[in-house]
Amino acid sequence: MPLIRILPHPEYCPQGTELQAEPGSSICEALLEHGIAIEHACDMSCACTTCHVIVREGFRSLNDMDENEEDLLDRAWGLEPDSRLSCQAFIAQQDLVVEIPKYSINHAKENH
Template sequence: MPVIKILPHPEYAPQGTEIQATPGHSICEILLENHIEIEHACDMSCACTTCHVIVRQGLESLNEAEEEEEDLLDRAWGLEPQSRLSCQTIVAQKDLTIEIPRYTINHAKENH
């Protein structure tokens, strides 16, 4: 079973953490199942950028971003070439290292 290493984030994982991932599930689903309450204001419908992550290792193992995701990513805070929307990024068999950006474009957090 692959492992997702989450780099330190002041709110979601202050010390960083590693979690077991279920292949075939989105990064967002896996984070939420493991009590890492990443923002997902659109309820994972690919309509916002609040679940933006940067894949630091393992990007090549993930599903390709579709045009809708790429268009939305243009609005994400801290966009990098390895940026993905975690709700659209499906985990395969390879370990991943991700960074959750410190900020989102969301002015008020949703209560999920």
């Protein structure tokens, strides 16, 4: 099973962690199954950007983005070339390194 290394995030995963995931599952599903409560306001239906992640390693092993995901990503906070909606990024056989951005469109804090 592929290994996903989650980089530290102050709220969801302060120390960072590593977890194993089933090929074919989404990054979002894998995070939730391992107790990392990433936001997913649309219930993983590709209708928001709250589950936005940046795939630091293994990006090319994921499924291709469809047009809907590409359009939604334009609204994501902290968009980078290797950004994906974790509910739409399906794990293959390659290990991944994933960063959860500090903020999401529903989770912006000032002076923190």
